[in-house]
Amino acid sequence: MKVMVGGTFDPLHAGHRKLLTRSFELAGPGGCVVIGLTTDEFAGRKTHPVRPFAERRRALERFIRGRKFPAEFRIAPLADRFGPAAEEEFDALVVSEETLPVGMEINRLRQERGRRKVDLHQISCVLADDGRWISSTRIYRGEIDPEGHVVR
Numbered sequence: 001m002k003v004m005v006g007g008t009f010d011p012l013h014a015g016h017r018k019l020l021t022r023s024f025e026l027a028g029p030g031g032c033v034v035i036g037l038t039t040d041e042f043a044g045r046k047t048h049p050v051r052p053f054a055e056r057r058r059a060l061e062r063f064i065r066g067r068k069f070p071a072e073f074r075i076a077p078l079a080d081r082f083g084p085a086a087e088e089e090f091d092a093l094v095v096s097e098e099t100l101p102v103g104m105e106i107n108r109l110r111q112e113r114g115r116r117k118v119d120l121h122q123i124s125c126v127l128a129d130d131g132r133w134i135s136s137t138r139i140y141r142g143e144i145d146p147e148g149h150v151v152r
Contacts, residue, residue: 002090003027003071004118006036006078007099008043008136010050012059013146015096015126015134020063022123023094027071034090035060036078048140053077082106085118092119098133 005023009016023033037057043050050056057075064073076084081102085093086109095103100122107117125133128148138144142151 001027001031001092002034003031003092003094004034004036004085004088004090005094006038006083006085008038008046008050008056009060010043010056010136011139011146012056012063013126013134013136013139014148017063018123018126019094019096020060021067021069022121024064024067024069024071024073026092026094026121027069029070031071033069033071033073034084034088035073035075036083036085037075038078042079046136048137082109086110086113087115089115090118092121094121094123096123097125 003023003026005019007016007019027033037053037060040053060075085106093103093106100120103120107120110117126148128134128138128144129150132138134144134148139146144150
């Protein structure tokens with residue numbers, strides 16, 4: 001199965017690891033996961049600093065190779081919210097609660113362009129110790145660490 005997932009992945013936190021792990025589980029042995037990684041220009045719109053594309057790519061590759069997932073993977077630059085997902089042929093898109101609307105928009109665009117809709121697989125966001133979502137913004141603000149532990 002060919003699966004797509006996308007994000008900025010900076011810093012790579014427990015929520016990202018859950019999203020990526022689910023993507024590889026869905027792809028299965030012999031499958032492929034296409035990871036859209038936001039370009040520096042697109043990621044620059046964030047409200048917090050973001051490490052350069054090459055550094056974020058290396059962190060993703062380290063995580064993936066460390067887990068020894070049976071599916072192959074490819075990292076593709078993501079210059080907008082949709083990237084190759086609006087055009088490329090694939091089977092499933094993995095999204096979080098936060099990014100589900102983008103997945104729905106991708107399917108709408110695909111349908112308008114005469115492409116088949118893809119399955120959307122939503123994961124629940126990972127909660128920090130304080131019961132709120134783990135997010136890169138919260139990590140950069142110093143509220144929590146990448147595992148969701150409250151920083152005091």
